[in-house]
Amino acid sequence: MRKFLISLGHPLYILLRFLFSLSPKRPRRKEVVIYKAPTPYLKNFLKFIYPLTQLRFPKFKFQISNFKLVALVLLVFIGIYWYVFRGLPAPSALTTQPVPLTTHIRDRHGVELYKIYASQNRTLVKLPDIPLQLRQATIAIEDAEFYRHSGFSLRGIFRALISNSSLLTTHNTSTIQGGSTITQQLVKTALLSPERTLRRKIRELVLAILVELKYPKDQILEMYLNRVSFGGAAYGVEEAAQTYFGKPVSQLTLAESTLLAGLPASPTTYSPYGAHPELAKSRQKEVLRRMVSEGFITFNQANAASAEELKFSPQTIDIKAPHFVMYVREYLAQKYGASIVEQGGLEVITSLDLSVQQSAQTAVTQEVTKVAYLRIGNGAAVVTNPQTGEILAMVGSKDYFDMTHDGNFNVTTALRQPGSSIKPLNYALALTRGFTPASVIDDSPITYKTPGQPNYSPVNYDGKFHGKVTLRTALGSSYNIPAVKVLAANGVSNFIDFAHRLGISSWTDPSRYGLSLTLGGGEVTMLDMATAYGVFANSGSKVELHPVLSVHDATGKVLEEFRCNRQSGVKAAQAVEITACAAEPVLDPRVAYLIFNILSDNSARTPAFGPNSDLNVPNVAVKTGTTNNLRDNWTIGYTPSRLVVVWVGNNDNSPMSYVASGVTGASPIWRRIMTELLKTTPATGFTSPANLLKVNICTLTGQLACEGCPVRSEYFIPGTEPRLACSKEAIQKLLEDKAKKEQEERDKILQGVHEP
Structure with a gap:
């Protein structure tokens, strides 16, 4: 034998x-x-x-x-x-198998807006960035022989069996020991299923030995600290530090480090947010005791750390600019795929300026609350840089978290009727077809007859007719009848094509629309309106809106970088400062200037809004819009560098009470936002193109000025300026007719017989 x-x-x-x-x-x-x-x-x-x-x-x-x-x-x-x-599984899977990583979305200055992850919120960090005391605390409590064993520890297994058998009889679970080494825990977490069987335990032991043969100890420790669960969605030490203490792992104190080190053994039991937060403190003390026992710290250091009062971060949904974040998330998912967004660890720098966002959100919330008595339940706002297309703020609703009123619904991307805010596009088309700001339009009753359809007779918002007015006054005071007559001259199909070029994407079926289109009969989104008005602000060039400045993957590789001027080598940080962005010319710059000049002319809007309305901001162009059914109310205004779109209404499309041409609803919000923006980006106005003519005209006839006629200087594209002067006799008759009509209106009002 x-x-x-x-x-x-x-x-x-x-x-x-x-x-x-x-x-x-x-x-x-x-x-x-x-x-x-x-x-x-x-x-x-x-x-x-x-x-x-x-x-x-x-x-x-x-x-x-x-x-x-x-x-x-x-x-x-x-x-x-x-x-x-x-x-x-092969041990090499620890470094080759993708680890679910958290995507970070930040504003243009690097402020974190939101973290996106599927189930594991994880951000990888290198071992040198993890405090030494946190590493030592982990080793002390989890695997004191980590740097001495070869993957498993017989001594540790027997010690745990003996210690735990006595502790369980006394029901003391705060110091229960585990027999698995850090290497075994890494294998169990990353390579094996969570089943508890003898076979899995043997495989865990074999894999632990193989992992030790393949990787150095420091790399094993780094992988463990980046993978282990610390409770909830927090995986890895970086997100654990952010979750519990609201700081990077590199800034943790000894007291904070020891509390985190005690969590992986049983995150639910030892969580400071759990049912028994006192157990977290008991566990921390045990970690400190072990560190003293292993010689990592002194007894005095342990006492000081134990006495330190820990300040935990409140458990809240940490999201800033939620409507914008979800808009960016959808953009990323369409471009890179949902799995990459949720697990790829992307680093996303957006165009949003959080300070502008917060200012806009405050204005929307406060002003909508003020006018709740007018049955206005919601509001939204968009702020852009029209030269670059960057979205600086996006307020999709008054309160994102108001679920009873669908607060998470993003109005900025929804289809709503624009009311009169669409009129500048109609007039811009007219200016390209021979109309001028001095063109006289008769604001008088008219009926349009279309075979197979009801007769259409437009009326003004105030129910009055204003006689012959210039295009400048008709647009500035937002008269409806002149706008319909101009659209009839332009042609509905021509207007739809023109609007498409400027950025309106929702008018896909021309057969649905008629002359009421210029009064807001076709639904649009706030973002499309921002793009279209951006053409006016950008001297006739269209720049698509862009929410993202750069995207990097988890390795730092650039996946996307917004190059404002589309020149190679321009970094995102530089691009935000560049104003000469390449864009698509879609409108004569002279026409763009004429629209700005009219919309920033307070005298042109005074007949309808008065001289001191919220719209009167020097060197700022602005237009309101209210639908006939009082379901949508807009104000849109811009300077060369900032554009603000504001909407108020109700998500359920119920009508509001009487709102005077936007002055009571959207305009106060718009004015607050624009005024705040002008503090850092003053409105310099637009420089008149060199090839525009300035001519003195008669405001009653649009002809060259003559004696007895009100005069103003008007801009003209060369070739469209008037050639004939008005006559004194004709002016006298016009003035007499106007005075007679005004007297008749006053008499009707006094007699209570006023009719539109």
């Missing part, structure tokens, strides 16, 4: 060598590698089998041939391989 046992030594040695040869080479592709039996494994196995055939067995009462013994050993070996090694 002794000779038989000695003869087994060589094959057992070969078996051990065979088992340790199972550590695979690094895979060529980044995927989980499953162990297979390549040729070297078979060679080692044959080396093991051959000596068995040469064994001489002692004579027992029963006889067994060498062949049967070899077959038996082979079956045992196959069974072990099948039970333990079949489908075993």
Whole structure:
């Protein structure tokens, strides 16, 4: 028998060598590698089998041939391989298998707006960025022999069994010890399923040994600290530090580090946010005691850390500019895929300026609350840089978290009727077709007859007719009848094509629209209106709105960078300062200037709004819009560098009470936002193009000025200026007719017989 046992030594040695040869080479592709039996494994196995055939067995009462013994050993070996090694993940999967990472969305200055993740909120950090005391605390409480063992610790297993058996009898769970090493915990977390079986435990042990053979200790510790759960969605030390203390892991104190180090053993039990927060403190003290025992800190340091009062971050949904964040999230998902956004660890710098966003949100919330008595339940706002297309603020509703009123609904991307705010596009088309700001339009009753449709008779918002007015006054005071007459001259189909060029994307079926289109009969989005008005602000060039400045992947590779002027080598940080952005010319710059000049002319809007309305901001162009059914109320205004779109109404499309042409609803919000913007970006106005003519005209006839006629200087595109002067007699008659009509209106009002 002794000779038989000695003869087994060589094959057992070969078996051990065979088992340790199972550590695979690094895979060529980044995927989980499953162990297979390549040729070297078979060679080692044959080396093991051959000596068995040469064994001489002692004579027992029963006889067994060498062949049967070899077959038996082979079956045992196959069974072990099948039970333990079949489908075993490769240790290299720790570095090749993708780890779910958190995507960070930030404003243009780097302020974090939101974190996007599927189920694991994780941000990777390098070991040197993790405080030494946090590393030591983790080792002390989880695996004191980490730097001395080879993947597993028999001493640790026996110590845990003995210690825990006595603790459980006293129901003291604050100091329960685990028998798994840090390496085993890493393997269990990253490579194996959570099932609790003997097979999984054996596989965990084997993998731990193989991981130790493949990776240095520091890398194992780094992988562990980046993967382990600290409770809830917080995975890894960086997000744990942010979740519990609202700071980067590199800034943790000893007291904070020891509290975090105690969490992985049982995050639910030891969580300071859990049902028994006192257990978190008990666990922290145990970590400190272990650190003293291991010589990592002194007794005095432990006492000081234990006495330190910890300030935990409140458990809230940490999201800033929520409507904008969700808009960006959808943009990213469409471009890169939802899985990359939720698990790819993207670093996204957006165009949003959080200070502008907060100012706009405050204005919307406060002003809508003030006019709640007018049955105005919601408001929205968009702020852009019209030269670059960057979205600086997006307020999608009064309160994102007001679920009873669908607060999470983003009005800025929804279709709403624009009311009179669409008129500048109609007049801009007219100015390209020979109209001038001095063109006289008769604001008088008219009926349009279309076969198969009801007759259409437009009326003004105030119910009056204002006689012959210039295009400047008609647009500035937002008279409806002149706008309809101008659209009839332009042609509805021409207007739709023109609006498409400027950025209106929702008018896809021209057959649906008629002359009421210029009064807001076609639905648009706030973002489309920002793009279209941006053409006026950008001297006739269209720039698409852009919410993102740059996107980097988890490795730092640039996936997307907003190059404002589309020149190679321009970084995102530089691009935000560039104002000469390449854009698509869609409108004569002279027409764009004429629209600005009219919309910034307070005298042109005074007949309808008075001289001191909220719209009167020097060097700022502005237009209001209210639908006939009082369901939508707009104000849109701009300077060369800032554009603000404001809407008020109700998400359920219910009508508001009487709102005077936007002055009571959207205009106060618009004025607050624009006034705040002008503090940092003053309105300089627009420079008149060199090829515009300035001519003194008669405001009653649009002709060259003559004696007895009100005069103003008007701009003209060369070739459209008036050639004839008015006559004194004609002016006298016009003035008499106007005075007579005004007297008739006064008499009707006094008699209570006023009719539109």
